[in-house]
């Protein structure tokens with residue numbers, strides 16, 4: 001199943017221009033946008049609770065005037081406060097359709113619902129104190145039109161004090177700011193209004209995969225042999241191995257990290273059999289990095305020679321170079337958090353999406369840039385962004401679990417980007433099922449149920 005497209009401000013403008021070239025007017029697009037805003041506001045506030053609509057000078061403000069007209073026609077108590085007069089033809093026309101009063105921003109009173117139509121994709125500079133004060137007007141609920149005013153559409157940075165919203169209504173398509181931190185954390189529930197834009201996007205959201213159960217012809221090797229390289233901290237490798245076993249792998253081998261807490265089904269062998277395992281044609285995927293320690297040069301060098309798909313995680317990411325990774329001929333998936341990403345690729349420019357994409361091209365690997373806003377990038381430029389990750393995932397061992405799940409998906413034959421996307425979804429679903437304050441081991445225990453939800 002394809003994810004939702006994610007468009008930058010420029011891509012959105014291009015989609016808008018294409019729609020206009022195909023015969024739709026800006027006014028028609030704005031009317032659809034304003035109607036969608038009004039419908040959402042109506043569901044929250046209905047006809048009896050005061051609604052304050054903050055309108056900016058551009059087309060985001062235009063959407064606000066359209067919503068004001070429609071809500072007013074339905075009998076809702078609407079007040080409009082404007083930063084300045086409209087500056088675009090479409091916004092002027094929308095302003096003309098609103099017959100109620102328009103007060104200056106500074107004169108706006110608190111309301112049950114504030115609709116923020118100050119700035120959308122056209123934000124070009126930091127917010128003024130006047131705008132920040134208006135955004136901070138007390139309200140029970142806030143809806144952001146397209147994006148919260150003050151967030152940078154393309155990278156999710158904050159250009160001022162932005163409040164927390166009940167909901168954000170993305171117009172036409174999601175934007176990076178809806179998914180990337182810190183903006184994503186302020187958007188509240190995300191809705192996408194279909195206003196008739198069509199665009200193919202190289203960036204999509206991660207969605208629930210559609211997995212197939214094993215066929216009668218399958219056996220443990222076709223289900224996938226995963227080998228996990230242990231190291232200085234064997235617990236991390238055990239966790240990863242256990243995750244691989246619970247995420248559908250047919251056979252899991254753990255090298256040099258035996259000990260308690262493992263399912264008996266996971267086969268443990270001494271570390272020095274790694275060259276033999278790497279040469280085994282039945283190997284489906286190799287994982288190196290969890291708990292490897294700072295002294296992992298020898299096993300890492302052996303792992304890089306694997307003809308099977310390789311997952312590089314944790315400590316290994318600090319001991320490898322993008323060039324060594326790019327030299328591999330079999331698929332490689334990297335799972336860095338921010339610190340490991342910086343250690344491996346240095347400070348790259350642009351949004352997290354831009355950085356992950358550049359890193360993937362440089363290392364010729366799929367990069368899973370982890371965090372509250374996990375971004376998956378492939379060397380060919382395709383990107384998948386996960387939304388709504390459990391905040392409780394920020395605990396020790398969850399990265400080891402993810403690496404094990406990725407290895408299991410590669411071992412059963414998924415292409416690297418699909419393996420990464422499937423793994424990130426399963427990891428997120430297991431976390432959702434685990435509830436609050438789980439330990440990483442509990443995440444592993446939820447993996448079969450998460451997998452079941454994708455069959």
Ligand SMILES: NC(=O)C1=CN([C@@H]2O[C@H](COP(=O)(O)OP(=O)(O)OC[C@H]3O[C@@H](n4cnc5c(N)ncnc54)[C@H](OP(=O)(O)O)[C@@H]3O)[C@@H](O)[C@H]2O)[C@@H](O)CC1
Nearest residue numbers: 016029030057058059060119120121122123124125126146
């Ligand atoms: N794409 C689509 O298909 C559709 C898009 N639609 C809607 O249009 C929105 C984009 O509209 P937009 O391009 O007019 O920009 P918008 O966000 O209203 O802001 C521009 C204005 O704000 C000003 N300004 C900027 N920053 C500022 C600051 N910090 N402080 C003060 N002022 C600031 C800026 O001034 P300037 O930089 O020019 O001096 C300019 O006047 C989009 O998000 C969606 O809601 C729908 O209507 C229909 C279909």
Ligand SMILES: [K+]
Nearest residue numbers: 116119147149
């Ligand atoms: K807005």
